Amino acid sequence: MPIDPALRSWIDIKPADDFPLQNLPFGIISTPDTGPRVAVAIGGYALDLYACAQLGYFDALADDLPTLGAALPRVFRRRSLNALLKLGRPVWLAVRERCAELLRYDNPALRDSELGVRACLLRRSEVELLRPVKPTNYTDFYSSLEHATNAGSLFRPGNPLLPNWRHLPVAYHGRASSVVASGTPVRRPQGQYLPAGATAPTFGPTQMLDFELEMAFVVGQGTALGSTVPLGQAESYIFGLLLFNDWSARDIQSWEYQPLGPFLGKSFASSVSGWVVTLDALEPFRVPGPAQEPAPLPYLQASGAHHFDITLEVLLQPAEAPEPTLLCRTNTQHLYWSMAQQLTHHASNGCPLAVGDLCASGTISGAAPDALGCLLELTRRGQQPLTLPDGSSRAWLADGDTVIMRGYAAREGLRIGLGEVRGTVLPAAE
Amino acid sequence: MPIDPALRSWIDIKPADDFPLQNLPFGIISTPDTGPRVAVAIGGYALDLYACAQLGYFDALADDLPTLGAALPRVFRRRSLNALLKLGRPVWLAVRERCAELLRYDNPALRDSELGVRACLLRRSEVELLRPVKPTNYTDFYSSLEHATNAGSLFRPGNPLLPNWRHLPVAYHGRASSVVASGTPVRRPQGQYLPAGATAPTFGPTQMLDFELEMAFVVGQGTALGSTVPLGQAESYIFGLLLFNDWSARDIQSWEYQPLGPFLGKSFASSVSGWVVTLDALEPFRVPGPAQEPAPLPYLQASGAHHFDITLEVLLQPAEAPEPTLLCRTNTQHLYWSMAQQLTHHASNGCPLAVGDLCASGTISGAAPDALGCLLELTRRGQQPLTLPDGSSRAWLADGDTVIMRGYAAREGLRIGLGEVRGTVLPAAE
Numbered sequence: 079m080p081i082d083p084a085l086r087s088w089i090d091i092k093p094a095d096d097f098p099l100q101n102l103p104f105g106i107i108s109t110p111d112t113g114p115r116v117a118v119a120i121g122g123y124a125l126d127l128y129a130c131a132q133l134g135y136f137d138a139l140a141d142d143l144p145t146l147g148a149a150l151p152r153v154f155r156r157r158s159l160n161a162l163l164k165l166g167r168p169v170w171l172a173v174r175e176r177c178a179e180l181l182r183y184d185n186p187a188l189r190d191s192e193l194g195v196r197a198c199l200l201r202r203s204e205v206e207l208l209r210p211v212k213p214t215n216y217t218d219f220y221s222s223l224e225h226a227t228n229a230g231s232l233f234r235p236g237n238p239l240l241p242n243w244r245h246l247p248v249a250y251h252g253r254a255s256s257v258v259a260s261g262t263p264v265r266r267p268q269g270q271y272l273p274a275g276a277t278a279p280t281f282g283p284t285q286m287l288d289f290e291l292e293m294a295f296v297v298g299q300g301t302a303l304g305s306t307v308p309l310g311q312a313e314s315y316i317f318g319l320l321l322f323n324d325w326s327a328r329d330i331q332s333w334e335y336q337p338l339g340p341f342l343g344k345s346f347a348s349s350v351s352g353w354v355v356t357l358d359a360l361e362p363f364r365v366p367g368p369a370q371e372p373a374p375l376p377y378l379q380a381s382g383a384h385h386f387d388i389t390l391e392v393l394l395q396p397a398e399a400p401e402p403t404l405l406c407r408t409n410t411q412h413l414y415w416s417m418a419q420q421l422t423h424h425a426s427n428g429c430p431l432a433v434g435d436l437c438a439s440g441t442i443s444g445a446a447p448d449a450l451g452c453l454l455e456l457t458r459r460g461q462q463p464l465t466l467p468d469g470s471s472r473a474w475l476a477d478g479d480t481v482i483m484r485g486y487a488a489r490e491g492l493r494i495g496l497g498e499v500r501g502t503v504l505p506a507a508e
Numbered sequence: 509m510p511i512d513p514a515l516r517s518w519i520d521i522k523p524a525d526d527f528p529l530q531n532l533p534f535g536i537i538s539t540p541d542t543g544p545r546v547a548v549a550i551g552g553y554a555l556d557l558y559a560c561a562q563l564g565y566f567d568a569l570a571d572d573l574p575t576l577g578a579a580l581p582r583v584f585r586r587r588s589l590n591a592l593l594k595l596g597r598p599v600w601l602a603v604r605e606r607c608a609e610l611l612r613y614d615n616p617a618l619r620d621s622e623l624g625v626r627a628c629l630l631r632r633s634e635v636e637l638l639r640p641v642k643p644t645n646y647t648d649f650y651s652s653l654e655h656a657t658n659a660g661s662l663f664r665p666g667n668p669l670l671p672n673w674r675h676l677p678v679a680y681h682g683r684a685s686s687v688v689a690s691g692t693p694v695r696r697p698q699g700q701y702l703p704a705g706a707t708a709p710t711f712g713p714t715q716m717l718d719f720e721l722e723m724a725f726v727v728g729q730g731t732a733l734g735s736t737v738p739l740g741q742a743e744s745y746i747f748g749l750l751l752f753n754d755w756s757a758r759d760i761q762s763w764e765y766q767p768l769g770p771f772l773g774k775s776f777a778s779s780v781s782g783w784v785v786t787l788d789a790l791e792p793f794r795v796p797g798p799a800q801e802p803a804p805l806p807y808l809q810a811s812g813a814h815h816f817d818i819t820l821e822v823l824l825q826p827a828e829a830p831e832p833t834l835l836c837r838t839n840t841q842h843l844y845w846s847m848a849q850q851l852t853h854h855a856s857n858g859c860p861l862a863v864g865d866l867c868a869s870g871t872i873s874g875a876a877p878d879a880l881g882c883l884l885e886l887t888r889r890g891q892q893p894l895t896l897p898d899g900s901s902r903a904w905l906a907d908g909d910t911v912i913m914r915g916y917a918a919r920e921g922l923r924i925g926l927g928e929v930r931g932t933v934l935p936a937a938e
Contacts, residue, residue, distance in 0.1 A: 215685055220768060233767070240766045245709050246700050250768035251681035251775070255645055255860045256733060265734045267857035270676050270805065279675050281805045281856075303686060303777070304695045304937065330857065336670045337663070338650060338680035339769020345681070345859040347733070375700065375711045426711075427697035427760070428937075429775040430685045507734065507858075 079175075080361035083492050087181045088189040089199075091121045096353075096486060096495020102177050103318065103353035103497075104159055104170075107205040114208060116154040116162055118177050119353050119497070122202055125177060128154035129198040135188060139176050143169055158212040159354065160434040163298045163317055170298060170317065174356060207352035209259035210320070211296050214434035216254040216348070217424060218292075218324060219247050221415040223368070224443040228455045233332060244372060247415035247423050249440075252324075253345035257436065260352050260499040264325055266477060266506040267346035271329035283506035284327035286460065287475040290441040291392050291451035291483055293410055294322040295417050296354055297435035304428040309380055312418035313357060315431065321351035321390075321483050321499040322438045328454055328474070350436070351483075351499040359494050363387045363487040365411050374419070377426060384416035388496070390442060390485045392451065396468060397478030403466055405456060408442050408449040410485075477505040509605075510791040513922045517611045518619040519629075521551045526783075526916060526925020532607050533748065533783035533927075534589055534600075537635040544638060546584040546592055548607045549783050549927070552632055555607060558584035559628040565618060569606050573599055588642040589784065590864040593728045593747055600728060600747065604786060637782035639689035640750070641726050644864035646684040646778070647854060648722075648754060649677050651845040653798070654873040658885045663762060674802060677845035677853050679870075682754075683775035687866065690782050690929040694755055696907060696936040697776035701759035713936035714757035716890065717905040720871040721822050721881035721913055723840055724752040725847050726784055727865035734858040739810055742848035743787060745861065751781035751820075751913045751929040752868045758884055758904070780866070781913075781929040789924050793817045793917040795841050804849070807856060814846035818926070820872060820915045822881065826898060827908030833896055835886060838872050838879040840915075907935040 080100065087099040097103065097119040107117045107124045117124040130136060131151030140147035146169045153161045162170060180188045188194045220226055223239075226248075230238030242248060258264075266287055270279045298317025301307060307315060324344060331343025364383040373379060388410040393402035415423075420437055441451040450456045453474055457463050460473035475481070481503075485496035510530065517529040527533065527549040537547045537554045547554040560566060561581030570577035576599045583591045592600060610618045618624045650656055653669075656678075660668030672678060688694075696717055700709045728747025731737060737745060754774060761773025794813040803809060818840040823832035845853075847867070855861055871881040880886045883904055887893055890903035905911070911933075915926035 215683065218768075230767070241702075242700075242709070242763055242766065246764060248764065248768055249771050251683055251771065253645065253681055253859055254684075255862050255865075256858075258733065265858055268736075269857045270672075272671075278802070279672070279805065281807055303688065306698075306937075327857070333672055334676060334678065335767070335769075336672065337660070337765070337769070338648075338678055339765075339767070341679050341681065342853075342857040342859065346857040372708070375709065377711055423772075427699045427757070427772040427776040428686075428695055429683055429772065432685050435685075507736075 080358050081178050083362065086183045087120060088183045089121045089123060089181060093493070095121055096493065096497055097121055098493065099178060099181055100492060101355060101359045101494045102174050103355040103359065105210045105353045106158060106208040107200065108208055109200070109205050114157040116156065116159060118174070119202065120181055123199045124202050124205055126198050126200055133194055133197060135180055136176060139172055143172055145169060157208065159210050160212050163433045167299055167314065207260065209257065209350060210352055210354050211434050211436065213254040213257045213436045214432040216252040216257060216436045217249050218252040218438045218440060219249040219415065219420050220440040221247055221413045221420065222440055222442050223414040224412060224445055225441040225451060225455065228443060228450065232454060232459045245374065247420045250339045252348065256345055257348045257350055260349055262349065262501060263504045264347045264349065264501045265504045267327055268506055269327060269330035269342050271333045279333060284330055285474065286328035287503060288326045288328050288453045289392065289475065289481045290324035290326055291390055291406060291408065292322040292324050292438045292441060294320045294350065294436045294438040296320065297431050297433060297437065300433045301425055301431045303430045305425065306428065307422050307425040309378065309418055309422045312421040315421055316357055316417060318354035318356040319496065320354055321485050321496050323349040323481060323483055323499050323501060324438060325349065349499050349501045351497050353497045355494065355496050360386050360487060362489060362492060363494065367416050368414055370414065378419050378423060380416060380419060384418045385411045385413060386487065387411050388485050388487045390483065393482040395480040395482065396466060396470060396476065399468055402482055405464065406448060406450055408444040408451055410442060412444045413439055413442060475503050477503050479503045510788050511608050513792065516613045517550060518613045519551045519553060519611060523923070525551050526923065526927050527551055528923065529608060529611055530922060531785060531789045531924045532604050533785040533789065535640045535783045536588060536638040537630065538638055539630070539635050544585070544587045546586065546589060548604070549632065550611055553629045554632050554635055555611070556628050556630055563624055563627060565610055566606060569602055573602055575599060587638065589640050590642050593863045597729055597744065637690065639687065639780060640782055640784050641864050641866065643684040643687045643866045644862040646682040646687060646866045647679050648682040648868045648870060649679040649845065649850050650870040651677055651843045651850065652870055652872050653844040654842060654875055655871040655881060655885065658873060658880065662884060662889045675804065677850045680769045682778065686775055687778045687780055690779055692779065692931060693934045694777045694779065694931045695934045697757055698936055699757060699760035699772050701763045709763060714760055715904065716758035717933065718756045718758050718883045719822065719905065719911045720754035720756055721820055721836060721838065722752040722754050722868045722871060724750045724780065724866045724868040726750065727861050727863060727867065730863045731855055731861045733860045735855065736858065737852050737855040739808065739848055739852045742851040745851055746787055746847060748784035748786040749926065750784055751915050751926050753779040753911060753913055753929050753931060754868060755779065779929050779931045781927050783927045785924065785926050790816050790917060792919060792922060793924065797846050798844055800844070808849050808853060810846060810849060814848045815841045815843060816917065817841050818915050818917045820913065823912040825910040825912065826896060826900060826906065829898055832912055835894065836878060836880055838874040838881055840872060842872060842874045843869055905933050907933050909933045
């Protein structure tokens with residue numbers, strides 16, 4: 079249930095802030111003193127749920143939810159949200175509601191407790207934000223029509239969109255072990271590629287390092303082997319959303335990917351933002367998706383608004399640059415396939431979904447020339463390099479470049495932000 | 509270090525037995541009384557390592573290996589081998605050696621203890637054999653030249669072996685969450701496919717259910733993000749081998765797999781055998797691999813014998829049949845790419861490998877007409893159905909069919925078996 083847009087917190091929230099009372103995304107924070115803790119973001123602060131539980135602020139909730147009671151406060155002192163999610167959807171919904179209650183302007187319980195505020199509220203600028211979820215499995219979809227068409231035309235001129243694309247949300251299994259927290263530097267990978275004009279491959283640092291702007295959802299409820307998920311129930315399996323940078327080495331990818339799909343061209347790293355924004359928080363930003371033509375098969379036929387109006391941006395900051403440059407602005411509403419359709423399709427063969435699974439959208443591009451979510455598209459596979467304000471050009475990422483992705487939904491004075499995911503490119507290993 | 513082939517156990521081992529003293533594979537057994545336990549197989553018995561530890565049979569070892577000492581006996585009362593493996597390679601090597609010592613013919617310590625034998629030795633026929641490893645990640649290679657050529661010619665007539673195939677071990681990320689224990693029934697999946705002659709897909713139970721005969725290795729030592737593994741060290745990262753049935757729905761697969769690779773056509777189930785056979789046990793069966801032409805790039809260039817002479821068989825038993833029929837006999841030495849090459853390639857871009865990862869070989873076929881490891885090849889994509897002894901024919905698997913895969917290495921009186929992996933096809937859900 080979304081939180082009343084009119085409600086205010088006793089914590090001061092600025093209009094451009096990503097994390098008002100209506101957002102309350104979950105993450106894992108850490109300080110040298112405390113170690114990892116489950117937290118929710120509120121304005122410039124993180125509310126430490128372990129400290130809250132220790133001070134009794136979750137006691138009432140624990141009385142109502144026996145699975146939470148037995149797990150408190152232990153479940154909040156973890157390195158990932160997975161243990162909290164495993165307690166079940168009613169628990170994570172109730173925990174967020176309790177946080178909203180503690181933080182609303184007229185509740186003195188925490189607000190007026192000097193000890194409570196000191197123990198539970200940490201400035202976000204003073205804590206480390208870790209990877210929020212340990213990805214149990216990671217699946218990457220290919221859900222943007224514009225991206226699939228643009229990328230397809232570069233890899234397969236004359237044959238961009240394959241016959242299956244409009245019938246099912248195409249996807250592949252990604253590598254879960256290399257999903258890293260925002261801020262983790264990404265080392266330029268080495269690998270095999272076929273240099274232009276060569277007849278035999280070479281091995282060395284990728285010459286075509288790219289980012290991919292994606293959104294990922296976190297599975298909050300698992301399914302059993304052999305079970306399926308009707309489309310109408312799919313969203314209840316989703317805990318929340320993350321920004322996702324699916325770093326790609328285009329030369330390695332194009333040499334290796336036939337016939338079984340991307341492998342080492344992707345598996346060296348994927349970066350995720352630190353705060354998981356719940357679907358409840360995004361409820362006011364629902365929009366219908368694009369018309370699907372031809373109509374999908376019945377198990378994928380949706381009615382209603384299953385897409386979300388979320389603005390996404392990619393910025394690039396070279397090592398010496400004083401500030402980042404905007405490369406791309408697009409919107410998740412451009413996605414052809416909704417998250418619900420992705421999840422239902424994923425489970426349609428009985429494949430078990432697990433708590434902590436990440437399902438990424440694939441690169442999100444739009445129709446506008448500046449709405450392209452990766453350099454592959456922005457530079458037409460390096461043929462049309464971008465010129466940056468410092469006069470340097472980029473066909474692909476350079477060592478020292480920092481890629482920053484941001485996302486937010488905004489409407490009628492309400493702003494629900496996704497924060498950011500960033501990563502700096504390190505030179506290849508010697 | 510392999511165990512002296514001349515050594516005998518005080519347990520009676522028959523010549524056709526898969527599990528002599530020289531094998532000692534690891535698995536997870538369970539009884540209603542005990543719950544899951546780490547065990548090694550010896551002849552018709554399983555040695556319960558938790559019981560052994562409780563009775564002090566690992567005390568001497570624990571003194572030498574501090575990481576084991578602190579973990580005993582807890583690490584042996586788990587639902588997977590992962591916790592044991594995480595203690596490190598020296599520990600799992602030493603545990604197996606200690607088991608060999610306890611079981612050798614001239615050691616009275618366990619042999620002559622009535623209590624010890626009663627507590628530690630269970631008849632294999634009386635215990636349940638669980639999935640030995642919780643797969644952290646699962647990667648499927650495509651390492652058999654014969655399979656890649658045969659399968660490629662059916663999916664892409666005229667263009668079977670793609671240009672990259674002889675330069676790198678092609679692979680894709682598989683789905684770890686649907687890897688199941690031998691004996692788990694496999695429900696016929698539903699999915700999208702394009703019926704022959706149709707222009708639009710349909711959704712329903714697969715009409716082309718297949719098995720794939722594979723071997724998988726279990727990663728026993730992880731690597732850090734950004735690390736690579738030189739080929740000469742690759743085998744030390746491998747804990748042992750399993751038989752692997754990569755069930756496949758060919759109609760779903762061929763409709764969905766372009767351009768990102770197999771997804772739901774595979775992810776409904778993969779079955780693994782219950783006993784993980786160590787590389788040490790297979791040491792006497794090393795053989796050189798096939799000549800690789802053209803020579804691979806330096807990071808994949810091997811000298812020495814990195815392949816293994818292991819006979820593999822697939823048998824099919826229809827629901828009413830009194831006994832199974834042999835469909836295929838092949839050998840792992842036919843693989844073009846060795847496990848060491850697979851692992852080194854996998855880590856070459858810095859992708860972290862994790863303890864418990866499964867890396868499967870891809871279907872293992874040989875040159876002979878009866879050495880084909882899947883129905884796709886055996887029946888030429890259903891065009892040449894097999895006739896079974898009961899007169900029925902099979903283009904693809906029927907409901908009620910049980911697929912059994914077996915493997916063993918045998919030479920000069922020494923037989924190291926891999927046991928079997930089996931699964932029965934259940935009808936699709938209503």
